[in-house]
Amino acid sequence: MRRSTFLRTLAALSATGALPFSAWAAADIKTMIPANPGGGWDATGRALGKALQEAGVASSVSYDNKGGASGTIGLAQFVNSSKRDPNAIIMTGATMVGGIIASKQASQLQAATPLVRLMSEYQVFVLPTSSPFKTMKDVVEQMKKDPGSVKWGGGSRGTTEHIAAVMIAREAGVDPTKVNYVAFRGGGEAVSSILGGNVTVGGSGYTEFGEYIKAGKMRAIAVTSDTRLKGIDAPTLKEQGLNVVIGNWRGVHGAPDITPDQRKALIDGIVKATKTRAWQQAVEQNGWTPALLTGDEFGKFVEDEFASLRATMAKAGMI
Known part of the structure; x- marks a missing residue:
């Protein structure tokens, strides 16, 4: 043939x-x-x-x-x-x-x-190491004082990190409609904005943030899992008094x-x-x-x- x-x-x-x-x-x-x-x-x-x-x-x-x-x-x-x-x-x-x-x-x-x-994949929330905040408690306390002053950076609206940020606000007694969420089209844009200090706190999967956490450029402050995740030195939101568990x-x-x-x-x-x-x-x-x-x-x-x-x-x- x-x-x-x-x-x-x-x-x-x-x-x-x-x-x-x-x-x-x-x-x-x-x-x-x-x-x-x-x-x-x-x-x-x-x-x-x-x-x-x-x-x-x-x-x-x-x-x-x-x-x-x-x-x-x-x-x-x-x-x-x-x-x-x-x-x-x-x-x-x-x-x-x-x-x-x-x-x-x-x-x-x-x-x-x-x-x-x-x-x-569960979400991890991070701060740039240059941030004046050190923990999720610091972030939440600032959000209670002035919700708009805390910029949450992540993927498009409706992503699990967006939902988690709104759930955190609700758990903390903050009007969820006041959450200042900054949406990015991709992980690369979000990383650049976090490292540049253009957002207060970033949320995504460990896939996006892992290398920066290991390099000491980001600090992991919370994960959205029910129990701590292997290889990530960060407490769960539940451990920090916020009853939020959500995965992607x-x-x-x-x-x-x-x-x-x-x-x-x-x-x-x-x-x-x-x-x-x-x-x-x-x-x-x-x-x-x-x-x-x-x-x-x-x-x-x-x-x-x-x-x-x-x-x-x-x-x-x-x-």
């Missing part, structure tokens, strides 16, 4: 979902990262891409960063341009769900195909309208990738908590997340 004929045959089989997994693995995997470079979504997407290649699932992986509006800009582009593409994936997570709720827009996430929840999950969705066989191939490939050394190293280095959930179970989890986050945000006065 001539090479050109062979390639056309492969393309036809792929379009019908008839390709075996090994043939699908030879394709380029196109990853939409709905955030600017340097943040948690970016780190997760690129770590997954490396693991997919190490696992032999993909011969190559390309990335498209499209930041803004808690990932919903990238989501809209993905849903509209990737229909029935069995090799297209998008990174998703609690931040995206929160952004959809906060913006009161229709959820395009329902059009994408739920594949795998990869892990969860990250997962992967496929394109709209792919076939059941194509969906299964993607799920199997991603699960295989999570067993590689590359992925395990990323999990350890970034302080992620594995939370594998696949297929319809993951889809049901996302539906429940919409209800849960909507209730949390309503209680915090965000919607």
Whole structure:
């Protein structure tokens, strides 16, 4: 068979979902990262891409960063341009769900195909080491005196760090609508603003702040987990009298309208990738908590997340 004929045959089989997994693995995997470079979504997407290649699932992986509006800009582009593409994936997570709720827009996430929840990551709040404040108590006391004087920096509105900041205010007896939250399009922008003293306190996953904490440029003052996190020398908010626990999950969705066989191939490939050394190293280095959930179970989890986050945000006065 001539090479050109062979390639056309492969393309036809792929379009019908008839390709075996090994043939699908030879394709380029196109990853939409709905955030600017340097943040948690970016780190997760690129770590997954490396693991997919190490696992032999993909011969190559390309990335498209499209930041803004808690990932919903990238989501809209993905849903509209990737229909029935069995090799297209998008990174998703609690931040995206929160952004959809906060913006009161229709959820395009329902059009994408739920594949795998990869892990969860709690938030860490940091101060630049040059800050006159040393603890979360210092930050809260200042917020009680003058809520607007404390600038909370983080991702787009509706992210878990935004929700956590509003919950902290509510727990401290401060009107949550008075929280001065400064939203950034990506982790890189947030880091620069924190180090430059343009915001009072920053919030995000350890992925964004880890190297700066280790280098002594940032001081971790609180984590949003129920118990202390391994490798992070910071107390929980609960330890500091603030009953706030909130985490961020990250997962992967496929394109709209792919076939059941194509969906299964993607799920199997991603699960295989999570067993590689590359992925395990990323999990350890970034302080992620594995939370594998696949297929319809993951889809049901996302539906429940919409209800849960909507209730949390309503209680915090965000919607």
